[in-house]
Amino acid sequence: MAPNDSAETNGGTRGTAAGRRKAARYIVPVAVAGVAAATIGLVPALASSGDPDLPKISAQELIEKIAASDTEQLSGTVKISTDLGIPSLGGLAGSFAPGGAGGDGGKGGSSADPQERMTELASGTHTLRIAADGPDKQRLSILDNTSEYSLIHNGDQVWAYDSKSDQAYHATEKQAGEDAGRDAGKKSGHPVPEGVPTTPKALAEEVLKAAGPTTSVTVDGTAQVAGRDAYKLVVKPKQSGSTIGSVTVAVDAKSGVPLKFTLLPAAGGKAVVDAGFTEVDFAKPDASLFTFTPPKGTEVTEADDAKAQHKADKGLGDLIPGADAAQLGAGEPGAKNTKVIGEGWSAIAEITTPGATGLPSKASGDVPAEAQQFLDALGDKVTGKFGSGTVFKTRLVNALMTDDGKVYVGAVTKDALVKAANSAS
Incomplete structure (x- = not known):
């Protein structure tokens, strides 16, 4: 394992280069609270074949590498599990609505509505398949043993489809932006409800926002994630009273793309949030991944109708x-x-x-x-x-x-x- 420099933030950036000033914006944890409140988290069993021998890099240089990453094309599989220490949310959100749970044949709204389905990532273990081809084409699928839920963004069209209930949700990009946080979706690589990042990169961006005197940042060795060499960036609070012990981001040594995100609680125990690729490919995804036509007989809910239903629900x-x-x-x-x-x-x-x-x-x-x-x-x-x-x-x-x-x-x-x-x- 190659040795790595460490650095602690001291209320400002180190050096005077514009790139360093830009990169320094990426390290403060306030947004972590919002991330967790929005309910995500991850613990994948990622294969590791040992710690690769990589060139020495400082924490500041690794931050800059993340900030400079311009990768827009990728596909892969992400393992997600959540341990926020709360009861399972399965079916709970839907039970608040008159008529019962959200996938009950439409009584509580479409089971394909992203606002409803993304709450699944708040608990349990999930496997996601993701694909992105620039800012206008993304796809995210939540895989189950016998079914699949897919969210597809292609140009100004957003489709979601639940194969189990044969229900679909459709919106234009304008509608999706109003109801599901369009800008947040683009930044995280797919049009999901605001505050629900589902990839290591999106999670890392929530943490790596600005440097300050409350944060310690170090490079703690190397790792292999999804068969790729990576550096481990560790972010820790200097303050007492936080529930967060540390955040570790495994950063692809070649592209600067975060491959794994792990958040450990200050109280100890297993990770609260730990998201990682098990497979990743930076080649251009097949264009067919971003096209969708509802199967014959599918019940389709338009975004405007879903919005009215949300307002009516308790x-x-x-x-x-x-x-x-x-x-x-x-x-x-x-x-x-x-x-x-x-x-x-x-x-x-x-x-x-x-x-x-x-x-x-x-x-x-x-x-x-x-x-x-x-x-x-x-x-x-x-x-x-x-x-x-x-x-x-x-x-x-x-x-x-x-x-x-x-x-x-x-x-x-x-x-x-x-x-x-x-x-x-």
Whole structure:
């Protein structure tokens, strides 16, 4: 294994070169909270044939290599599993909607709707096949034992198809941009709902955003991922109170493309987020991958119809006041009713919910039994100078909802949330 230099961020970039200044924007973890809140994570069993002997490289040079990567054509298989420490979400989101779960023949909306299907990546183990040919052609497929769900973007057309239910979803790029975060989809290589990256590159970009005094960055040796030589970039918080222990990005030594992303919790144990290619090819994918015609008899839902259905459905925001506002996250400090306490890995978003109301009571009858069970499994009652409230916990992102309707959320410990609430009182 070749030795590698290490570096720690010190509030600015090292050197004066414009390339270094550009690359330095890529290293701060605030967005990790948003990533985890949007529910993804990964733990693949990736084959390793030993640590390759590669030329020495510094952390700054490796960051620059990632920033300079212009690869737009690739295809491959990504293994994904999630361990956020929460109950399985299978069927839960759909149970909030009148009429039952989302793939029940249309009662709760199309089973091919990306807004519904991407929540599957919040738990369990999944195999994805991805392909990209520039910014206008991408395909992502979630493989099951007997079925496949595919999301295809080709020019101004977006199609999604669920082979199990024989349902399809169709939108133009304009509609997909309004309803599913078009810009986020392009950056991550496919048109998925905003905040749901599904490749190592998309996950790495969420973390590698800006350098600052709260972050340590080193190169920690080499590895082989999907048969390709890679450097290991390790990003760690210097602050206490974060639930994040470290983030490791395996970077292709030749192209600079992130091949694997691993997020370890500060509390120890297996990875919370660990995404990696098991196979990857940087050749131009076959054009047929980006074409789709619904099979005869397929039930097709247009985006406008799906949007109207989403508005009619009773979602999480109706069960937990402020849940919709919480999606603004720490990454948008200018958002209405939201401010950020602290910085870097320990940043906490303080959100004032509309109407300043807390959780509905168990006796109110407004919360479905399955949803109440889910909330109870996550919640811990806490008290302090701020009054009383409930902390909803995962292995990564925790949120405190006070009884007077404020929400404190971040990739921080329960104690850090209570401290923030007390200081704001």
